[in-house]
Amino acid sequence: xxxxxxxxxxxxxxxxxxxxxxxxxxxxxxxxxxxxxxxxxxxxxxxxxxxxxxxxxxxxxxxxxxxxxxxxxxxxxxxxxxxxxxxxxxxxxxxxxxxxxxxxxxxxxxxxxxxxxxxxxxxxxxxxxxxxxxxxxxxxxxxxxxxxxxxxxxxxxxxxxxxxxxxxxxxxxxxxxxxxxxxxxxxxxxxxxxxxxxxxxxxxxxxxxxxxxxxxxxxxxxxxxxxxxxxxxxxxxxxxxxxxxxxxxxxxxxxxxxxxxxxxxxxxxxxxxxxxxxxxxxxxxxxxxxxxxxxxxxxxxxxxxxxxxxxxx
Numbered sequence: 001x002x003x004x005x006x007x008x009x010x011x012x013x014x015x016x017x018x019x020x021x022x023x024x025x026x027x028x029x030x031x032x033x034x035x036x037x038x039x040x041x042x043x044x045x046x047x048x049x050x051x052x053x054x055x056x057x058x059x060x061x062x063x064x065x066x067x068x069x070x071x072x073x074x075x076x077x078x079x080x081x082x083x084x085x086x087x088x089x090x091x092x093x094x095x096x097x098x099x100x101x102x103x104x105x106x107x108x109x110x111x112x113x114x115x116x117x118x119x120x121x122x123x124x125x126x127x128x129x130x131x132x133x134x135x136x137x138x139x140x141x142x143x144x145x146x147x148x149x150x151x152x153x154x155x156x157x158x159x160x161x162x163x164x165x166x167x168x169x170x171x172x173x174x175x176x177x178x179x180x181x182x183x184x185x186x187x188x189x190x191x192x193x194x195x196x197x198x199x200x201x202x203x204x205x206x207x208x209x210x211x212x213x214x215x216x217x218x219x220x221x222x223x224x225x226x227x228x229x230x231x232x233x234x235x236x237x238x239x240x241x242x243x244x245x246x247x248x249x250x251x252x253x254x255x256x257x258x259x260x261x262x263x264x265x266x267x268x269x270x271x272x273x274x275x276x277x278x279x280x281x282x283x284x285x286x287x288x289x290x291x292x293x294x295x296x297x298x299x300x301x302x303x304x305x306x307x308x309x310x311x312x313x
Contacts, residue, residue: 001029001155001208001308003231005300006045007037008272010237010251011067017302018045019067020273022212022233024153025051025305030134032057035075036151036212042071043078049303053082058130060137061092062214063148064099073103080112087114091129091137093147094119120149126221140225142216144250149214150225155207159184163200170195208308211266215273217247218256226264231308233300234260236271239278240289258290258297272300 002025007018019039023046026032033055035042046053056079061069072090079088090096097117104111120129126140129151138152162182172178172195177187181197188194211229215237216222226232237251246253254271261269271290278286283299290297298306 001026001210003210003233003270003306003308004049004051005272005302005304005306006042006049007039008274008300008302010235010273010275012276013039013041014276017274017276018042019070021045021071022272023049023051024210024212027055029155030057031055034058034060034153036060037062037068037214038071038075039067040070043074045302046075053079054084056084056088057086059088059090059092060129060151060212061090061096062150062212063144063146064093064095065146065215068214069096069099072100073107073109076100076104076111076115077107077109080110085113087116089116089118089130091118091139092120093149094122120147122147126224138225140221142214142221143219144215144217148216150216150221151212152225152229153210153212155209157207158205160202160204163202167200170200205310208310210308215251217250218252218260222260223264226260226266229264229266230310231268231270231306232257232261232264232266233270233272235273236286236290236299237273237275239282239285254286254290255293258292258294261294261297266294267296268306269294269297270300270306271297274299 004023006021009017013019018041020037021039021042022036024034129139130137136154139149142148142150181200184197186197209229210231211226212233215235234257235252236254236257238246238253240253240255243253287299
């Protein structure tokens with residue numbers, strides 16, 4: 001599981017940073033990638049990465065401002081031309097269906113795959129938007145000029161590793177019996193001895209939790225969705241001296257994001273959606289403000305890949 005940042009600037013692109021888009025790479029976990037927001041030019045950013053559009057399974061939109069959605073039409077049509085023929089689902093606020101279907105209709109686009117669009121009900125302040133046997137995706141409404149959401153991606157606990165040496169001492173050769181025990185199935189040997197599967201499998205691996213916030217002020221739902229995250233990706237549009245401006249335009253400072261991470265028991269904080277006014281020393285200032293209260297803080301830059309490790313790794 002890895003995060004790759006395809007766009008990290010706020011509002012409009014600059015020479016070395018594009019507008020918001022984040023890829024959650026789940027190639028080992030499910031052979032696919034998920035996209036969070038899709039600002040203009042995202043497909044060009046993908047061309048400069050190793051991401052394959054044919055592997056794109058889901059797109060999560062935090063809110064409907066242009067720097068988060070104007071890249072969608074290009075992504076959807078290019079996926080069809082890139083061999084993507086499996087179903088694709090878009091999740092987002094009310095209005096995302098009208099936006100996507102209107103553009104595709106007017107441009108007479110033929111995707112060649114099933115496109116599903118799931119709108120978050122306006123009345124939903126927090127809840128589940130997707131769940132299967134691997135992941136639970138929850139959302140919470142934030143505080144922005146228009147409806148904006150954060151997404152919590154929780155990996156479900158994984159079976160522990162097989163205790164190979166213990167199995168070998170019990171006289172169990174590698175093969176089908178290993179697989180049964182890994183699945184938690186007790187087995188009976190030819191001599192009548194019964195082996196309890198749980199005694200030959202290590203402790204479960206705790207699932208990882210990643211939280212990706214849309215544009216927002218710090219609000220009541222922020223700590224609820226961020227709590228105990230292994231990684232929190234949060235906007236950091238301004239430094240603290242512009243906190244009044246941040247509040248006025250429904251954004252967050254680096255220091256505010258760091259305090260949220262500290263108070264929510266977040267392990268790693270990644271700052272993104274950074275105003276174009278910050279370059280070089282300005283970026284370092286943002287980082288140092290955040291690190292003053294949350295040491296494990298990073299500033300994202302375009303094409304940066306961040307591996308999401310389990311706590312014990």
